[in-house]
Amino acid sequence: MEEHFVKIISIEPVTHDVLSIKVEKPNGYSFVPGQATEISINKDKFKEERRPFTFTSLNDSKYLEFTIKTYTDHNGVTNELRKLKAGDELILHDVWGAISYKGEGVFIAGGAGITPFIAIFRQLYKDGKVGNNKLFFSNKTSEDIILKDSFEKMLGENFVNTLTQEKTNDFANEKIDKKFLEKHIHNFSQNFYICGPDAMVQDIQNTLKELGASENVITVEV
Template sequence: MKKHIVKIKSIGFINYNVLQIVTEKPRNYDFEPGQATEIAINQKDWKEEKRPFTFTNLPRENDLQFTIKVYPSHDGVTEKLSKLKIGNELILGEVFGAIQFKGKGTFLAGGAGVTPFIAIFKSLEYQNEMNHNSLIFANKTEKDIFLKQEFETLLGSRFMNILSEEETQKYPTGHIDKDFLKSTIADFSQYFYVCGPPEMTKSVTEDLKSLGVAAEKIVIEDYD
C-alpha cells in the first residue's frame, strides 16, 4: 500500500473533545465525499499505529481536512494527535469507504459517526442539492454535539438531535430506535445513511428494515 507523508498546516479543537486538522494534499490524491484513509503519525513508535479517519472537506480543495474525536482515556492515537503542532508530519494510506451519496434521504449518525456525512453535506450544498436531506445526530450529552451551528445553517429544522445520557428541554432523550424512527420520519421509501458504533449501526439497520425500508436503500458504515 502506498504511503503519503504530509505536513500539518493547521490544528485545533472545535469542541472540547473534537480536533480539526488540515494537512497538505498529495498530488493526484482523490477521494469521494464520505470516504476515509488510514492515518499514522510520522514519529518513532507511532508510524505503524494506523487509524481510519474521514476526509471532511471537499475533494476539489487543495488541502485535506480531518475532524477527529479525541479519547484521552485511551492514551492512544487520537490523544497523540491532539498534542501535535503545525509542521508535524502524518502518514496517509490509500482512500477507502462505503458511505457515498446515492440520493436524498435521512442521515443517522452516532457520535464520531457523523464525520463521513460532513463532506457529503458540503458537496450537496456546493451543488445546491441540500433540500430534502436531513440529519439525526445521536450523542451522550448536549456538550458532545459538535459542528452544531454548521449543521443548523445547512439543514435548518431538518437537523435533529437525541441524547442518551442527559435530559434537556431542547432535545429528546434516548436512542435512535424503532419508536423514535416511527415518530420522527414520515417517508420510509427514501435512502437512509447510517454511521456509528457497530452495535448502533446493526440495531438501526434492523429497525429500519422492520419499518419497511428496502435493504438497498440503507447505506451503512461502522465507526469505532
C-alpha cells in the same frame, strides 16, 4: 499500499474532545465525500499504528481536513494527535469507504459517526442540492455535538438532535430506536445512511428493515 507524508497545516478544537486537523494535500489525491483513509503519525513509536479517519474537507479544497474524536484515557493514536502542532507529519494511505451520496434521504449518526456525513453535506450545500435531506444526530450531551452551527446553517429544521445522557428543552432526550424512527419517518422506501458505533448501526439497520426499508436503500460502512 500508498504512503503520502504530509505536514500538518493547523490543529483546532471543534468540541472538548474533537479536533479539526488540516494537512497538505498530495498531488493527484482525490476522494468521494464520505470516504476515508488510514492515518499514522510520523514518529517512531506510531508509524505503524494506522487508524481510519474520514475526510471532512471538500475534494476540491487545496488541503485535506479530518475531524477526529480523541481519547485521553490511554496513550493511543488520538491522544498523541492532541500533542501535535503545525509542521509535524502524518502518513496517509489508500482511499476507501462504502459511504457516498446516492440521493435524498435520511442520515442517522451517533457521536463521531457523523464524520462521513460532514463532507457529504458540505458538498451538497456548496452545490445548492441539500434539498429535503434530514439528519438525525445522537449524542450523550449537548457538549458532544460536532459542528452544530454548521449543520443548523446547512439543514435548518431538518437537523434533529437527540441526547441520551442530558435532559434539555433544546433537544430530544431519547434513543434512536423503533419508537423514534416511527415518530419521525413516514417513508421507508427513501435512502438511509447510518454511521456510528457498530451496535447502534446494526440495531437501526435491523429496525429500518422491520419498518419496511429494503436492503438496497440502506447505506452503511462495511
